[in-house]
Amino acid sequence: MVNLGEIFPDFEADTSTGKINFHEWLGVSWGILFSHPADYTPVCTTELGAAANLAGEFAKRNVKMIALSVDSVESHLGWIKDIQANSKLTGDFPYPIIADDRTLAVKFGMLDPDEVNKAGMPLTARCVFIIGPDKKLKLSILYPATTGRNFDEILRVIDSLQLTATKKVATPVNWKQGGDCMVLPSVQQEDIPKLFPKGVTMKPVPSNKKYLRITPQPE
Known part of the structure; x- marks a missing residue:
C-alpha cells in the first residue's frame, strides 16, 4: 500500500x-x-x-x-x-x-x-x-x-491537483476548471493583495470566524 x-x-x-x-x-x-x-x-x-x-x-x-x-x-x-x-x-x-x-x-x-x-x-x-x-x-x-x-471526474480532480500544487488555494465542492476557489487558511491577511490580485471575498457566517475566503481561480 x-x-x-x-x-x-x-x-x-x-x-x-x-x-x-x-x-x-x-x-x-x-x-x-x-x-x-x-x-x-x-x-x-x-x-x-x-x-x-x-x-x-x-x-x-x-x-x-x-x-x-x-x-x-x-x-x-x-x-x-x-x-x-x-x-x-x-x-x-x-x-x-x-x-x-x-x-x-x-x-x-x-x-x-x-x-x-x-x-x-x-x-x-x-x-x-x-x-x-x-x-x-x-x-x-x-x-x-x-x-x-x-x-470526466478524474480529469476534474487532476485539474484541482495541478492548480493547488502551485497556488495557495483549495477547490470547493463541485468545483470545475475556471470556478471560484477558497483561499487556504494558512494565508495571512496581509499577503492577500500580492497573492490574489483579482480580489478576495469574505463570506460571513454566524460564528463570525473569517475563514470562508473566496477568490477567482488564480492564473
Whole structure:
C-alpha cells in the first residue's frame, strides 16, 4: 500500500507496448495508473474506451495514462480491438496496459476479494492512482468491480491537483476548471493583495470566524 504523499514505488512490467520501467516511463509527467478487473468484460470495455477517447485531454494536462489487469499481454492486444470497435477508435491505442501476475495488484492493494475468476482467484478492483512528476502519490480512488468510473471526474480532480500544487488555494465542492476557489487558511491577511490580485471575498457566517475566503481561480 502507498499513502498519499509517499513516493510511488518503481517497478518493471510487461505491457501491451513492451516492457517498461515505471519511473523512467513516467519521466517528468504526471501519471494515472488505473486497474480493471478483467479483459473481455462489459464495464471494463466501456471504461478503457472512454479513457482512450479522452487521451487528448490527459495529454493537454501532461498526464501519461497506463492501465493494469492480471490478464496476459496477448489478451490485452486482442481485447484492444474490441475496445476500439465499441468506442469507435481508430489508429494506435493511446496508452499501454500492464499484464500483471498479481505482484503489483497485491503490492498496491488493488485486489477485490468479492470478485474472483473461474479459478477462484481475486480480480483487480477499479483503482485509480494519480502520481505527480515528483513520483509522489497525489490521489487514490478505489471502486468495486461492479461500479464503472467517471473519467470526466478524474480529469476534474487532476485539474484541482495541478492548480493547488502551485497556488495557495483549495477547490470547493463541485468545483470545475475556471470556478471560484477558497483561499487556504494558512494565508495571512496581509499577503492577500500580492497573492490574489483579482480580489478576495469574505463570506460571513454566524460564528463570525473569517475563514470562508473566496477568490477567482488564480492564473
